[in-house]
Each structure stands twice: as structure tokens, then as C-alpha cells.
Amino acid sequence: MNIAVAGPPIAPSVNPQTPRATTIAIVAMGGEGGGVLADWIVDLAEHAGYLAQTTSVPGVAQRTGSTVYYIEIFPKGAAVAANKAPILALMPVPGELDIVLASELMEAGRAIQRGMVTSDRTILIASTHRIYSMTEKTALGDGQVDAKSLIEGGQAAARDFVHNDFARIAEETGSVISAPLFGALAATRALPFERKEFEEAIKRGGVGIESSLAGFSAAFVAASQKPVLLDDRKASSRPAVGPQLQRLAAQIESDFPSPSHAILFAGIQRLADYQDVDYAAWYLDKLKPILGRETTYGNGSVALLSETARYLALWMSYEDVTRVADLKTRDTRFARVHQESRANANQLVQIKEFLHPGVEEISDMLPASLGRWLLNSGWTRRWIERFTRKGRIVHSTSLWGFLQLYGLAALRPWRRRSLRFEEEHRRIDAWLAQIPVLAQESYALAVELAECPRIVKGYGETQVRGRKSFDALMAALPKLRGRTDAAGYLKKLREAALAEDSGEKLQEELRKLAEA
DSSP: OOOOOSOSOOOOOOOTTSOOOEEEEEEEETTSOHHHHHHHHHHHHHHTTEEEEEEEEEOOOSSSOEEEEEEEEEEHHHHHHHTOOOOOOSSOOTTOOSEEEESSHHHHHHHHHTTOOOTTTOEEEEEOOOOOOHHHHHOSSOOOOOHHHHHHHHHHHSSEEEEEOHHHHHHHHTOOTHHHHHHHHHHHTOSSOOHHHHHHHHHHHOSSHHHHHHHHHHHHHHTTSOOOOGGGSOOOSSOOOOGGGHHHHHHHHHHSOGGGHHHHHHHHHHHHHHTOHHHHHHHHHHHHHHHHHHHHHOOSSOHHHHHHHHHHHHHHTOOOHHHHHHHHTOHHHHHHHHHHTTOOTTOOOOOEEEEOOOHHHHHHHSBHHHHHHHHHOHHHHHHHHHHHSSOEEEETTSHHHHHHHHHHHTTGGGGGGBHHHHHHHHHHHHHHHHHHHHHHHOHHHHHHHHTGGGGOOSSHHHHHHHHHHHHHHHHHHHHHTTOTTHHHHHHHHHHHHHHOTTOHHHHHHHHHHHHO
């Protein structure tokens, strides 16, 4: 791993007879303090007797909008000696950058893609945290870009690559990521200035001095150390759980193999939060037949138990109106929105929720028999559709709007009697019943079936389409059983269902299966 450490200043490899400017690019998203970082660098250079200028080029990225800040600094003494004013560029030129600072790992990847980073010249400084792009968020399957590949790309592309989770440092010190990036820049000694001069630039800025200095100092140390990657972190075998879950935690440790503990602990915490402790205990009971098959037919990977536990927990915590209302009325949610809006303590933040419940969502909340009656009653359904066709806006920060959502969230104890609960658990039980049977025939096929619920996600029409694809996979199982390539073919069908939301690729693969 190529990590720059504090040491002698890294001087640009130029002919001393023809001095040139040091070129710096900052690629950052909106609200991350990229402009402040650029101003600090300019102020630092000017107070040290250099000529400096900065420009910014705003752009529209797939996240909150990204901006490229470009800085050039030139030794004033060289200009005086030559009796000529330097010509400083306004835009970064690919292949001509000494330093690139990226506020996020994907931004570093984009800088490499644009040719800003070169292996013979550029020092790349990047935060390894991720803010997912829209395409990553909306992908039906796992659409996230591999962070490890981005880091490897940075190591290959740059002369020196300094990377660490500078966003975490900013959060821990109460600063903005610009301060840790400034500290990392100082640690590399890529600029001919001392640490004290960097800190004086922050003080002259006059805003958030204490927190910025704290972030600067922590990053100065972190940039000189090997970053701790996610794979290197040792997860605790006994995650902290509340007192009400201690009994279930002890059951997990005594009855289930240790490689599955992390998922199981996350599962009971999620389901207890979603419904109650008894619901979490029911989750473990549902997994006992899978545990038996894992013990008998497993290959030591515990993949069948782990994957079933993962998707069972997600499925049992399906999103309904009650869950959405519960999440929207939590104190943590209001605090998060207030923080993300960057409002100060004296400012009010109003939140408007756009709700568009249809007849299906309303019937899902009702007791099973009443919900089925509503769906099958023509005149009642048409009457309700008149009032739900356009949706409505609820001000959750107003008393009346909050009480409406709070009332819906208070229906959680009645969820077990609802039509949606009955239908979801009927599907869950049908899926779970197939897994132990398949495990006896093919462990690999059972594992692939355990992962199939991942195609059911979201809500509304998205969830309906996913449910239809899942039902199609379940219907195809009898045709797959007994085939030597059954596991691989089911995986192929699942990936086809996740490839696009129209279902055309899945139908094409199912036709091929029928013909075969």
C-alpha cells in the first residue's frame, strides 16, 4: 500500500531554470466545504509569499452536485527575478496536476477517469467513505461500486495515494470534511509549508476554528498511518443488545454457529424494533429447521443458514403504512433532517410528506377479512379511490400532521391481524418450507433459493413487480429440481429478474427453461 507520510517537502520535478506553478484540484460535492478548503490553500500560499489564484467549476453530479475547485500557486520570488508576471490557468488540464483532493471515494474515481491523476506526478488524497450515486441506489440488485476496486485504482493511478475515512474524522471532531482533507494535505508535505502555517490559515478563516483545528490535527495523524479497511475490522462476537433481547442473544450464542451470529443479532434487533420481542423470537423459531439442515448437509460455510436468516429478517420487516409512519415520527429522523438541512438552532425546519395511499395500502392495514371485502367490493373501492387518487401532503412538523402519522404508527400492535401480515407470512412460510427439502437434494440449490427474496423490495408497483418475479421463480423450481446445473440456473433466473424492472429478461429465461 503506497501511503504518503510526513517527511521532506515533495518538490515538483521541474527544471529550476523554468519554475512553474504548483497545480491543485479539489473535487467535492455540495455542502462539503470545498470552497473553504480552496480559500485556506490560497490564504496559506499568499501569507507565505506566493502568488495564488482559485477558480471553481460547478457541475451536476448524480448526487448533491459536484464542483471542481482549481488552484495554482507560484513563487513570487521567481516572478520578480524574471521580471514577468506568471500566467495562471483557470481550469485543470489532464496530466498537469500535482495534487488532487477528493471528498469521497467515487469522486476520486471520477478524477482518475478524467485523467487528472497521473502516476509520475500526482499526489491523490481521498476520503474512503461512500455517498452512493443515484444509479447505485435505484439498482434492483447490488448496484454499488466496489470500494476496494476504487482504492486499487487510486494506488495504480497516482504517484502517492493518501486515503482514509476522513468523513468519520470530521464527524468525530464536529468539523466538515474540508478540515481533515487540509490536515492530510499538510501531512504529505506536498506543499513547502509547515504545519503551523496550515493551522494559522484556519485561524484566519474565522469560522469554526476549534472544530476545524481538531479535524485537521486528527487527519494529520491518520494520513501518516495505514488506513483501517472494513475487511480488517474484527467484528465483536457479542454485539450490544438491550436488556429485553438478552434472552434471545443467549439463545443465538448457544444454539447457532458463530459465523451466523452477526446476521442473527442484526435480525433480532431489526424485528424487535419493527414489531416486538416476541416477533424476534418467532424469527429464530422459523430458522430452526434451516439450522438442522445446515448441520446435516452443510459444507462448513454456514451459507444456507446465514442467507436464509438475512432475507427472512428483511422480509418479516416489510414496509407498510404503519412502518413508514413510525419511521417518519421518530425523534432521530427530525434531528437528522435538521442536521442535513444545515439549519442552526434558531431556525425552524418544516417537513412536508407526500402520501399517496391506494386502496391496496388501506386494505393491507385492515383486519384480514375486512381487507379482502374491501378489495372485492366494487362500489366501496370506487368510493375510496375518489379520495385517494391525487394523494395528499402532510406537514409532519405541525401538530395535526404529526398526530395523523403518530396515529398510524400506533397501529403496530394490530399488525398481526392485518391482511398484509397474513399474505406476507403465507408467502414466507411457502418459501421456508422449500429450503429444507431442497437442501437434502442439493445444498447449493437451497442456498440460491434462500437468496431469491432479494428481488422483492420497495413498495407500491415496484414491490408488486418484484413479487410477481418471485412467484415465477418459485413456480420454476419443479422444472429445475434434478438438473445438474439447477443451482446455477436458478441464480441466472434471479439475476435476470434483478437486471431490469419490466420482467422481460426473466420471461425470456423462463421460456428457454420451458423449451429445454
